Amino acid sequence: MTLLLDAPSGPLYTGADWDYDKVRKVYDAIEQVGVKEMGLDIYTNQIEVITSEQMLDAYSSIGMPLLYKHWSFGKHFARDEVLYRKGLRGLAYEIVINSNPCISYIMEENTMTMQALVIAHAAFGHNHFFKNNYLFRQWTDADGILDYLSFAKEYISKCEERYGLALVERVLDAAHALMNHGVHRYPRRRGLDLRLEQQRSRERQEHAERTFNDLWRTVPSKAGGPSPLSDRDRRRALLELPEENVLYFLEKKAPRLQGWQREILRIVRHVAQYFYPQRQTKVMNEGCATYCHYRILHTLHERGQLTDGAWLEALHSHTNVVFQPEFDDPRYGGMNPYALGFAMMQDIERIATNPTAEDREWFPDLAGSGDGMVALKDAWANYRDESFILQYLSPAMIRKFRLFHVKDDHREPELRVQAIHDERGYREVRQALARQYDIAWAEADIQIVDVDLTGDRRLLMEHRVMNQVVLEEEETRAVIQHLADLWGYEVVLEEVDAASGARLKKHTVGPRTVLGGTFG
Amino acid sequence: MFTIVDRRLNPKGKSLANRQRFLRRAKEQVMRAVRDASGRRKIRDIEVGGDIVISPDGIREPTLHRSSSGGIRDIVVPGNKEFMTGDRIARPPQGGGGGRGNEGSDDGGGEDEFRFVLSRDEFIDLFLEDLELPDLAKRKLKVTESVSWHRAGYSVSGSPANLNLVRTMRNSLARRIALNRPTGDEIKALRQEIEDLERSGQDRARLEEAREELALLLRRTQRIPYIDPVDVRYNRFEAVPRPTAQAVMFCLMDVSGSMTEHMKDLAKRFYMLLYLFLSRRYKHVEVVFIRHTHRAQEVDEETFFYSPETGGTVVSTALEEMQRVVEERFPVDEWNIYAAQASDGDNALSDNAKTASLLGDVILPMCQYYAYIEVGQDGMPAGIGYGGGSRESDLWRTYKNIQGPDQPLAMKRVTHRRDIYPVFRELFSREGAAQGVDA
Numbered sequence: 001m002t003l004l005l006d007a008p009s010g011p012l013y014t015g016a017d018w019d020y021d022k023v024r025k026v027y028d029a030i031e032q033v034g035v036k037e038m039g040l041d042i043y044t045n046q047i048e049v050i051t052s053e054q055m056l057d058a059y060s061s062i063g064m065p066l067l068y069k070h071w072s073f074g075k076h077f078a079r080d081e082v083l084y085r086k087g088l089r090g091l092a093y094e095i096v097i098n099s100n101p102c103i104s105y106i107m108e109e110n111t112m113t114m115q116a117l118v119i120a121h122a123a124f125g126h127n128h129f130f131k132n133n134y135l136f137r138q139w140t141d142a143d144g145i146l147d148y149l150s151f152a153k154e155y156i157s158k159c160e161e162r163y164g165l166a167l168v169e170r171v172l173d174a175a176h177a178l179m180n181h182g183v184h185r186y187p188r189r190r191g192l193d194l195r196l197e198q199q200r201s202r203e204r205q206e207h208a209e210r211t212f213n214d215l216w217r218t219v220p221s222k223a224g225g226p227s228p229l230s231d232r233d234r235r236r237a238l239l240e241l242p243e244e245n246v247l248y249f250l251e252k253k254a255p256r257l258q259g260w261q262r263e264i265l266r267i268v269r270h271v272a273q274y275f276y277p278q279r280q281t282k283v284m285n286e287g288c289a290t291y292c293h294y295r296i297l298h299t300l301h302e303r304g305q306l307t308d309g310a311w312l313e314a315l316h317s318h319t320n321v322v323f324q325p326e327f328d329d330p331r332y333g334g335m336n337p338y339a340l341g342f343a344m345m346q347d348i349e350r351i352a353t354n355p356t357a358e359d360r361e362w363f364p365d366l367a368g369s370g371d372g373m374v375a376l377k378d379a380w381a382n383y384r385d386e387s388f389i390l391q392y393l394s395p396a397m398i399r400k401f402r403l404f405h406v407k408d409d410h411r412e413p414e415l416r417v418q419a420i421h422d423e424r425g426y427r428e429v430r431q432a433l434a435r436q437y438d439i440a441w442a443e444a445d446i447q448i449v450d451v452d453l454t455g456d457r458r459l460l461m462e463h464r465v466m467n468q469v470v471l472e473e474e475e476t477r478a479v480i481q482h483l484a485d486l487w488g489y490e491v492v493l494e495e496v497d498a499a500s501g502a503r504l505k506k507h508t509v510g511p512r513t514v515l516g517g518t519f520g
Numbered sequence: 521m522f523t524i525v526d527r528r529l530n531p532k533g534k535s536l537a538n539r540q541r542f543l544r545r546a547k548e549q550v551m552r553a554v555r556d557a558s559g560r561r562k563i564r565d566i567e568v569g570g571d572i573v574i575s576p577d578g579i580r581e582p583t584l585h586r587s588s589s590g591g592i593r594d595i596v597v598p599g600n601k602e603f604m605t606g607d608r609i610a611r612p613p614q615g616g617g618g619g620r621g622n623e624g625s626d627d628g629g630g631e632d633e634f635r636f637v638l639s640r641d642e643f644i645d646l647f648l649e650d651l652e653l654p655d656l657a658k659r660k661l662k663v664t665e666s667v668s669w670h671r672a673g674y675s676v677s678g679s680p681a682n683l684n685l686v687r688t689m690r691n692s693l694a695r696r697i698a699l700n701r702p703t704g705d706e707i708k709a710l711r712q713e714i715e716d717l718e719r720s721g722q723d724r725a726r727l728e729e730a731r732e733e734l735a736l737l738l739r740r741t742q743r744i745p746y747i748d749p750v751d752v753r754y755n756r757f758e759a760v761p762r763p764t765a766q767a768v769m770f771c772l773m774d775v776s777g778s779m780t781e782h783m784k785d786l787a788k789r790f791y792m793l794l795y796l797f798l799s800r801r802y803k804h805v806e807v808v809f810i811r812h813t814h815r816a817q818e819v820d821e822e823t824f825f826y827s828p829e830t831g832g833t834v835v836s837t838a839l840e841e842m843q844r845v846v847e848e849r850f851p852v853d854e855w856n857i858y859a860a861q862a863s864d865g866d867n868a869l870s871d872n873a874k875t876a877s878l879l880g881d882v883i884l885p886m887c888q889y890y891a892y893i894e895v896g897q898d899g900m901p902a903g904i905g906y907g908g909g910s911r912e913s914d915l916w917r918t919y920k921n922i923q924g925p926d927q928p929l930a931m932k933r934v935t936h937r938r939d940i941y942p943v944f945r946e947l948f949s950r951e952g953a954a955q956g957v958d959a
Contacts, residue, residue: 049524
């Protein structure tokens with residue numbers, strides 16, 4: 001490998017066409033820079049060449065190479081196809097799968113430079129991020145995911161054979177509607193098993209017998225026995241309520257579901273959980289990958305391994321990707337995670353190697369630490385978007401993007417500019433931006449709070465309303481309807497203001513038809 | 521270390537199953553959209569797919585999410601140019617809390633239509649979905665005219681061109697081994713030995729022995745042939761009868777002066793639809809155009825629709841012409857015969873009886889299906905515009921007498937382009953096939 005450095009390093013390839021030899025050569029050169037010099041830590045790569053049609057296929061099934069069948073994927077495909085064929089939208093350059101080996105797709109239509117860019121971006125950048133970020137390590141199983149998906153696909157198609165397409169589809173529809181509420185946000189406490197529980201209660205009883213003292217009987221107690229509240233509390237504790245993972249709760253506790261239906265809920269839940277880290281790390285993930293491809297290709301170009309033409313082509317794609325339109329631009333569609341991520345990664349490197357006085361004040365530990373890669377790898381491993389922005393968004397970045405913070409209060413006729421890129425505003429802007437990326441803020445906080453399994457079995461849910469933004473009425477009803485079908489009994493969703501505790505709204509839905517068969 | 525895998529040859533259309541599920545799911549909406557679209561486009565273009573816009577009912581994917589309006593929101597946006605802290609900005613027209621409910625949302629309730637592309641086949645299939653030809657059992661699918669040849673194993677006889685060399689040589693080799701035919705090498709070795717012995721002149725006994733041995737081997741070689749007729753195998757082909765799926769469609773039209781351009785246009789659309797339908801069902805569809813005034817002739821399509829002609833109206837001439845063409849070119853046992861007649865209902869009074877008997881006795885028995893379309897002026901109920909009263913036309917009354925449950929005759933009135941499709945559907949709908957009387 002070191003030979004590559006010593007050898008008179010002419011360009012690795014010329015011209016636009018690619019072939020396997022060129023890809024191999026370029027991969028080796030990228031590996032030299034990425035792994036040996038930058039110290040990226042990656043899963044083994046598997047690069048798959050596909051056509052644009054297969055690329056379309058791939059992203060209609062949320063980017064997974066194999067997924068069970070469902071009409072909604074067909075719908076997405078149909079829509080993407082129209083957008084693509086009409087030229088309204090280009091195809092993504094790459095899809096990369098968080099698995100071991102890490103699979104990245106490259107399209108046959110691309111030029112050699114694009115392939116190099118995609119390999120550096122996906123096979124090294126994303127790959128490193130998947131392997132090292134704590135969220136992915138905690139929540140996803142890169143080794144097992146492909147096997148699991150193939151199991152899931154087979155299982156669901158068997159269910160379809162046995163129980164009919166329509167029934168399976170209804171369960172999947174319902175599960176998909178609740179997919180965002182099918183993730184564990186925190187590692188769970190291990191459940192007690194029955195034997196341990198029995199043993200504990202026996203020990204407790206023995207203890208009571210050993211320490212029996214008849215005198216206690218004479219102590220006067222409150223009239224009316226134990227309060228009804230404690231009854232409710234015990235019930236809730238038994239069912240481990242409140243529970244925010246709705247799918248998990250249904251899978252374990254819904255009284256009328258059959259085994260296969262529970263398994264389907266479980267599959268959907270696992271898929272949702274698998275994507276949960278990706279939803280929380282868009283900026284970082286793309287920032288990491290973009291930083292990697294830029295730095296790797298830049299290095300290759302400096303060494304003469306990329307021709308000037310190829311470098312310009314790469315730069316052209318790169319700048320397209322990291323373009324951030326301003327808010328009054330018709331192209332504006334929110335913050336571009338590539339732009340923000342890439343800029344922040346470069347900024348961190350700058351702060352580490354070449355800090356200003358301002359940086360020293362804001363980032364005393366980081367500024368001037370000397371090695372940008374160390375700082376970056378630490379950030380990539382230990383943060384998610386929200387905490388990353390809160391920690392690393394520097395005043396320089398806020399000025400670069402000219403970020404400003406607007407407050408929109410529906411009770412007031414006008415919007416108010418809360419903070420801009422000035423001395424007083426930096427912290428506030430940073431905090432507000434970080435909050436935008438906090439999934440707990442972005443998504444409704446919905447929990448299952450109570451259910452009386454021995455009574456009417458009505459499922460009680462609660463939405464803690466943040467900032468007085470209630471749920472979207474129509475869709476909420478539809479989702480609750482799905483939920484009621486799965487649960488088999490009435491479901492009530494109450495919207496409660498988190499600050500004041502006031503009850504704002506109530507949705508009540510009974511099951512249309514019970515999905516889980518008629519047995520009790 | 522890395523691997524590179526070429527997946528380009530993997531089967532395409534991995535999402536085909538998903539697409540089918542999607543279409544089934546949205547069937548009602550898609551059917552409606554297809555019906556609308558086919559009403560708008562030219563019949564000629566009916567066979568191309570195209571954009572379909574459907575309402576998202578039934579294909580929504582609801583999620584629990586917060587409403588896009590109301591409440592207190594914190595927004596951080598890039599590109600500040602002039603704002604200072606504390607500035608107030610007028611609420612942008614949409615997206616803010618204008619009290620417009622759910623419309624601003626792009627991922628949820630505000631989704632108002634869904635656009636996608638149907639392929640040609642999907643379009644046509646949906647278009648024709650609940651159309652089914654009457655009396656399908658009668659289709660002469662089994663009538664064979666042509667045969668195709670398929671490989672079917674091996675035979676011991678055949679033409680030299682079909683000789684199967686591999687089989688033949690295998691048999692030959694097996695037989696030679698079994699019968700112990702000396703190989704060329706053995707003989708060559710023995711000859712060499714004899715030659716050596718002769719040259720050296722020693723060991724006479726061995727020489728004698730070797731010579732005898734050689735003679736024996738040569739004799740064996742002659743007795744046991746290299747290739748014997750029993751070894752020879754030929755590729756065998758079998759004639760497989762190919763079902764004829766061919767139909768002929770007769771377009772009969774009155775082109776006398778009383779038929780306006782509009783009426784012709786209606787008729788044309790009906791023919792096209794019929795053609796389309798038949799071409800879906802049969803591999804090969806012939807179309808015969810017969811136009812008539814007081815005399816009938818077979819013409820090409822261009823003439824049929826566009827060439828002006830004047831004269832009286834004698835329907836029976838067209839039926840006679842059709843009969844002649846069938847006898848000449850389309851044997852009834854080989855062709856599925858369909859006929860569609862378009863007329864304004866006018867017929868010479870004296871001809872009605874003849875027409876009736878011709879249709880009932882000759883034409884209907886040889887037809888799979890005979891459709892009679894009575895076209896009227898736009899905007900007027902058919903049958904009224906002509907002759908002043910709401911009386912039935914001559915031809916209509918004539919045909920109605922013939923019509924019976926066991927007759928493959930259907931009758932319809934059409935006055936507007938938009939009536940064609942429903943009429944067509946009714947004519948060929950599964951239930952309505954037997955009784956074609958308009959309700």
